[in-house]
Amino acid sequence: MKKPLLGALFAVLLLGAGTAPAVAATSHDAAAPQKTTRAERITAKAVDFAGTVALSNCSGSVVRTAASLPSDPALVLSNGHCMETGFPGPGEVVLGRRSTRSFTLLNSAGSGVGTLRASKIAYGTMTDTDISLYQLTRTYAQIENTYGIKALELNAAHPVQSTAITVVSGYWKRTYSCSVDGFVYRLKEGAWTWKDSVRYTSACQTIGGTSGSPVIDNATGKVVAVNNTGNEDGQQCTDNNPCEVDESGNVTVRQGINYAQETYGIVPCIGAGSQIDLNRTGCTLPKP
Structure with a gap:
């Protein structure tokens, strides 16, 4: 899960409080700039922290x-x-x-x-x-x-692939901009299975404490999903390492890719x- 902060902060020796899962946060502050798609660059409505x-x-x-x-x-x-x-x-x-x-x-x-x-x-x-x-x-x-x-x-409608989105973290007072890369039939992590999850493009490198952040459609300003997890270490279907399972049961692991749960339902x-x-x-x- 991505993530309640206490476990994550113990892992990186940051300051925080609260109940937590045993998950290590991976900061991307020093990472090299990543290319963005055209959809990621088009922002019809400025997304901020209000609300x-x-x-x-x-x-x-x-x-x-x-x-x-x-x-x-x-x-x-x-x-x-x-x-x-x-x-x-x-x-x-x-x-x-x-x-x-x-x-x-x-x-x-x-x-x-x-x-x-x-x-x-x-x-x-x-x-x-x-x-x-x-x-x-x-x-x-x-x-x-x-x-x-x-x-x-x-938003009362299912999110759409390639939509430009912003993940807005109130904990970190930080935003992450990318696009909806696609949808996952089943996302499995440890004991839990989530249906029809949102997969981000690689630009949204969310970290510990961003759990629960609204995922906002840049064009409408409406919430289309809630940020919740990402594959940290490349492991398959373990805690902190969700895997994608398609309708035929085929498993795909995407290390470094993060996910959200749709909210229209x-x-x-x-x-x-x-x-x-x-x-x-x-x-x-x-x-x-």
Whole structure:
């Protein structure tokens, strides 16, 4: 997983806090510049940090659907493996669990402008996908009125290959620009399997602490995925080394390539008042 920070920071002797998986971060600060595709250079809308958050060990974002009301409790999106309760096991779903977790809200420049607090983990899992949704104690309107920051909208459509994207890390206050390289039928990492994952082009060399970062479509400004993992060492299907499995069972390993989990499937599961309703029409998220 890519990654809660504590394990990663122990590995590289950086400063951080929070629960963590045993994963080493690989920094690319000193790496040689990489070529970008034409799609990666075309940015129709400037992507900044407004609406992203920093967790104690990961990144995240305040998100809404097109149907969300200003009076609805706000939601924060991150990874299932970033939850303070630890990694959910295969087949495990967390639903409506009380939480008082705090998040640092960032403005467009990446400065922390305030603290948001959860009332519960509305939903969390590492089965089929790797997501967590926290319901906050404040509404979208309260956040916007207090800080002048709007929530990021979840795109309701499946992402498209070759789309120019930006991964925005609230933890590191850093962005990564690349394109959607393709989609993975099954992405296997250790005990977990994720369906229809997004594979980045090589320019997005995300590091520890970028887990949970929103993946934003540059053209629309909407969230199309949530950053979650990458193959660190070239190993096959082990922790920190996910492998791609196609419909015929063929396995492909791409060392140094990183991945995200699509978020369009979350949209049908969010009902009135930001409530997660797994029985809503079109909702296919795993159930407890």
